[in-house]
Amino acid sequence: MKGRLPVHVTPAPDEALLSWLCRLGALAGLSPLAFARLAFGIDSRTRPEWWRRPDPDQLAVISLRTGVSPGKLCEMTFEGWLAARDDEHDERLSAWRATHPKRRPNGGYPAAICPHCLASDKVPYLRRAWMFGWLAVCPDHRVVLERKCRACGNILRHPGLDAKKPIRIGCCDRCGVLAASVDGPIALDSVIELQQTMLALKRTGRGGMPGVGIVDWPVFTAIVDLVLRAVWTGTAVKAREHLFARIIADLGREPDERFRIEWQGNYGALVLMTWLLGLWPDRLRQMLEWLNAPGVNDIIAGLSNLAEAQRWKLLEVTGEAIHHRPRSEIWREWLDRLREDGVDVWKLAREERNWQRKERLTALAMVSEGRTIEVAAHRVRASVKLVERWLDIGAIYGLDAVTAKPIRSCELTPIQRDSIGGWLVSNGRSGPQPIGWTAEHARSEIALRFGILVTPSAVRQLLHQYRRSHRPFAPRIVPLRDHKPRE
Incomplete structure (x- = not known):
């Protein structure tokens, strides 16, 4: 622990401390775990992500042993950046993280890399910006960050300081190919602008966001969580595909571009947020209606680690969308009112002679007693969409409108x-x-x-x-x- 290390690596521009330590360890022929322990006396087994916000004593020891100034080392970390709602975790904006918020990495940390950057490096290294769990676009080359190996399709993973073998940065764990290339999908300019605004908001902690106004970083991450849970939790695939097609049309892109966007990943989430913030909160209300999503209050109740002030701020920024109610709730209230008013829908269905009116009343009676719409539709040999239309008409115009013949x-x-x-x-x-x-x-x-x-x-x-x-x-x-x- 005394004196300078026998190896030295000059930190690269915007290099993460994680990457620099892994390169030093590989040069010494050691794994990141063994190198941090032997060179600096830091045990990374229980806290492999300590490099993000290291203690001042740790930076002092590393500076003493490597000759790199503490200020330069601090620039390679996230010291001074606000952290909120696990926002630095891998794939932070993915659909899986929205449906399984307590999931933790298993077997490494999924990586997001820019193939252009790696292709231009003399020695591949990881940029600090790539370590944000929600980043989706390379700020320098304006391409979508990649998460899979082009050679074998394996998920790319960046090293952790708890790794027990030397690391080859930027290489696939399965086939060993360097994830470098000079091409890749170009990101939308509006998405890049939103990402830059988010980076500034995370750095300062508070600022203006399009459509929302002045918010702090924890509230904005909660807004994103609200949107992602509304899209990916309990909604129909067909409704989501309709939403994605509408987003692409409103953004002025070609229809086929919808199929080239990985909507379940970080970039898809930023495209969704770009569209929503363009006309916030009206588009939020439209999205909830198209998806038949739960109400805003129900979604907020499912968000963990929210302070009471943040919950009130969320209710404030959602505007008119707070009045959205799922169609199933509206249908249930109407059917319950019929029962309270003494209307026996089953009796009306049995007494009805016209087969078209009879099948409509039968379907409504089955839903009223707790059967699913799918079961009711199968019973009367109608589509689910048609039964939902009958429920919509009844909830708005009354039971007579369901059985009445529309006027030509x-x-x-x-x-x-x-x-x-x-x-x-x-x-x-x-x-x-x-x-x-x-x-x-x-x-x-x-x-x-x-x-x-x-x-x-x-x-x-x-x-x-x-x-x-x-x-x-x-x-x-x-x-x-x-x-x-x-x-």
């Missing part, structure tokens, strides 16, 4: 046609997607405003008819032609 355009009175058609044209939102409403959306608004349940085709017919009849008058200009007078 030709069955409306002239007064009804004029009122509905004029409103469709004048409201300014009936048009092609994504700006306007769908026919189903306009149909719901008509039922609420006029008390008339019409068919979706009636909505389209009335809109087409009254849009033509209310077209502003434009005089027709006929060019003059030269003509000779009759002789």
